[in-house]
Amino acid sequence: MKLKYIFAVLFVLILAALPMAAATGADTVTNNADNQGNDIVVNSDNGQADTEVEAKAEVANDEVKVAEKTTLQARERIRTAQYFRNNQGAQVRVMQLNKQVMQNHAAGEFVLAYVQENYPDMDTTELESIRADIETLGEEANAISLEELTKEEALAQFEAIREEAKELSTQFREGVHTIVPEEELDALRKQVKEKAQERVKEKQAEIEAKVKEQNRERMSEVLEELGVNIEEVKTKLQAGEMTAQEAKLKLNKHISAMNQEKKEGLKNMAQEFRARTGVAHQKMMNNINKEDVDALRAQLRDRVEAFQENHPLPDMGAN
């Protein structure tokens, strides 16, 4: 009788270990390079070897970080090209850029208020100037003439503003790090992020409404491209009575009910569609050369400087 209990307990333990084993396996694959470095450090006994191995591990970790960053940047560039396939998508992407710039501008305001309160002797003129420049970039993003420019021209302007915003944010961040000690940064970062996100809530709601409207139209277009004709979905999408997400659920049901031959045909069509659009997006990104973006950034800087000369710095009071 006791044996039965032992078996039952063993059964419980094995079942509980299964998901953990599966998750550990997945982690090992995705973080292979990271783990390699850490393992080497743990297994080494000799002090000198430890230092060498630690240095190697650090280099390996840095390489992994650079590779991850490069992959993320490449994905983001392709994602941007996907948005810029038409005017409506480009509008959404520009709104997203504008929101991010506004969020950084708000974050700058809170950081400056913190610095001025806690380090009153420090000169913050340069930080205030960078923050004002960031605000102007938000206006520049809104001013991209999507109706008048080609996709490539609009995308080049978008990239110029994004690159400039990125550089200004880095300058601001590095400036703050020379004033605020590292041990204070984590808490401040969290506090500032929450407040800055709160500040752009309205903008986020605008983006959500625009995305909802645009996705309805895009869903109809994609269904047509894939040769899927579900009359009810088509009518409701056009009448604004169904969201793209609801249409997606109906579409999944529709596909499940298809026979194997039709499924195979749809799969091939979808894969071809994706390959075709992927090439088009890549081509669009390749047409944006660095020299054009740099030239646009130079013009942008001139405009921002001219704007700052004609407008005094905004009031720095914290909210």
Next chain:
Amino acid sequence: MKRTMFIILFAALILTALMFTACGPTDAAVEDAEDIDDSTAEGAVDAVLADELADADDSVEIGEMI
């Protein structure tokens, strides 16, 4: 005795379900077009939609201010 065995097995099932939930993939990973298995009709169409539909939570990377 049968009742005890039943309770143990039932606990095992609940525990397993909880562990799978805790160790399972996140929603974000599932939604990324690159991670979608497009070897089925459903997957291939899902991947197209992940590429083609806008996401209100997509952000433009310009770095942090702090």
